[in-house]
Amino acid sequence: MDILIKGVRLPEGQVRDIFIEDGRIDEISAACTRKADRTVDGAGKVALPAFINGHTHAAMTLMRGYADDLPLKQWLEEKIWALEAKLTGEDIYWGTKLACLEMIRNGITVFNDMYWFWEDSARAVCDMGVRGFLSAVFIDMFDPKKAGEQIESNIELFRMAEKYRPNVVFSLGPHALYSVSKESLRWIAEFSRKHNLLVHMHLSESGDETLFCREKYGRSPVEFLEEQGLLSERFTGAHGCWLSADDAAILARTKASLINNPVSNLKLCVGRIFPYGLVHEHAIPYCFGTDGCSSNNHLDMMETIKLASLLAKFSTNDPTFLPARETFERATTEAGRIFALGTWEIEVGSSADIILIDLDRPEFVPNFDTYSDIVYAANGYVVDTVICMGRVVMEGRHVDGEEQIMERARRAARDLAAR
């Protein structure tokens, strides 16, 4: 299905027509005369590449607001784990759909997820028409029997994941080094290399994690993961707040990437701000994530990038640090590079993952600088239209099936809490 976006503004100001064919941008011109199956009116809107959400636990939307403002241990052990133990595949399906709905409404077409019930998440992603790098939660708690089961299950998921392409890409999701054995990490490293799979792992999130690694392995988390052969351009480490300068040098050398989750880091009190200065100094690739809805509680990438830019300025004591345009590009173009999605820009040949932003709002007045307005003055509600791989998934803020998704997710969450 071809799409023609008529008369849309590019951020630099020119008004253009964009022709989309086979899921890619095929033409950008002042006046496109080709016939499309569908025409989208771009008047008064600006076209931008869609956001990529680098770290999520999508179905945790079901637990939004269930247990906030609690000490970490109580929150996790008494509340979150207690609920998670009762989750069903059907819960996951509706929770993931709710997350996808929320992400579409916030201009996100791709997300990097780690959660339970892989196939139910995969079905939800396909049904919503977005894209997910989905990993199961690989946890063995240093138990060889569990490790064996996890490996088997991951091989099986990998084999049948083909059928969910292109919306879903199977990834490996070792939870964290305090919940996955060294042997399993080595298997993951090898399996990732052999099949060119992305690895998605929590990394250097908290002081406790660093301490655990030091005590068990006599190394920092990054040093330890390098020794297991896990660090490469296929590795995305979520958080990275506790990285040292030596760690940063290793990440740079191994070409691993980081995902910065500023809202979650503050809300869960991980104790340190993402080391923006250090990460820039070593030119480590990084983009942004919302994390799951139990620690954010909103899947809004514009809220996340504003906070990232503010924290970067504050923590480096430099108001010029992480300026608007760079912040926006990290959440889009740079994220596209990290997830090997090709050129992620409004350019001929790029994947047609495009958002149209409605500029007719008070917060876009006077609109001296569109990047500044998007990063510092806007939130997800300014997104009017979302196109994912050449398919319109939202237009005029309407997403097909949204009422049913909210109703079913609401019911699933209430049943879960009462179960």
Place this chain on the structure above:
Amino acid sequence: MDILIKGVRLPEGQVRDIFIEDGRIDEISAACTRKADRTVDGAGKVALPAFINGHTHAAMTLMRGYADDLPLKQWLEEKIWALEAKLTGEDIYWGTKLACLEMIRNGITVFNDMYWFWEDSARAVCDMGVRGFLSAVFIDMFDPKKAGEQIESNIELFRMAEKYRPNVVFSLGPHALYSVSKESLRWIAEFSRKHNLLVHMHLSESGDETLFCREKYGRSPVEFLEEQGLLSERFTGAHGCWLSADDAAILARTKASLINNPVSNLKLCVGRIFPYGLVHEHAIPYCFGTDGCSSNNHLDMMETIKLASLLAKFSTNDPTFLPARETFERATTEAGRIFALGTWEIEVGSSADIILIDLDRPEFVPNFDTYSDIVYAANGYVVDTVICMGRVVMEGRHVDGEEQIMERARRAARDLAAR
């Protein structure tokens, strides 16, 4: 004009009718049978007290996005001051209207402002039907001649401010202790006492300010202001990031209040996070502000309170700190106390400053806890209806005259930058 809000939810879950008469909540009942001039449908919405924005420079909306990501000195001297020198009363009128429009859309009915061209701001506030504590920017740069002019001008404004009541309350706005002489501060303290006027001042915002005060007066800013007799329950100090424990004790003793502006503090790199722990320990009253649009750049109190709660948790290393309900209440009920607006709750006798929030959105699913959802998952776009002093200023997200305001403000800003 009487208003009846039919079948609206209160945050605790009950569905009620709210009858508004003479600008106050007159009845809250399960089924109100009185006839009103106007009926507002509350179905699917929750009623809450409106937000109060504790620190603004409203007309700086005109400079939104004009100069971001610059070093502080360059930003202020080359960009902001250069534009401000060219401002006209007409610019201020439209810039303030744009700010009011944006604040209404974000559920704010009262704001505490400090800016140039007092009367033009006052006209804008009245025309928009909201409420402003407006102060002129009192700056004398230690020049006795300027001080005399400022005093004269403030007396004159005070005299004619009556005619802008009840929407506008005249306040005194000594800019900061590095821009106002000791003699002027003493006059302000005395004039505030005599006429029961609010004092609105930047306080302990930056390390430079603290250093300046130490060098010039041998005291901390708070110690110095106490000696000038300026600290009382009429004093609202914006920022307070650099307060010491001794300062906190003085503020508590004198019953002065603070306004926390988390977005601005991070964006401008003031070097420290608001000392939430210290301020709570001394039970200093405080609420929240957005600051002006050059250092935020969005007048969204929901965005601001989420960040405040996150920073409070992070900086105290305590995830239970500034929980959702307390955060919300500081932005409403506590702010109402600080600005002497009476009981600021959904209660009989309270001022009818009410917002209705539309719950039918993905980010309010599953809605386990309305306060948590509002503070951690929402932004200003969830506000559907706004009532200020018993008058509907927005319904179904429509504000009368919004197109004209955007158009005129857009033009004023472009003219200003080109002037």
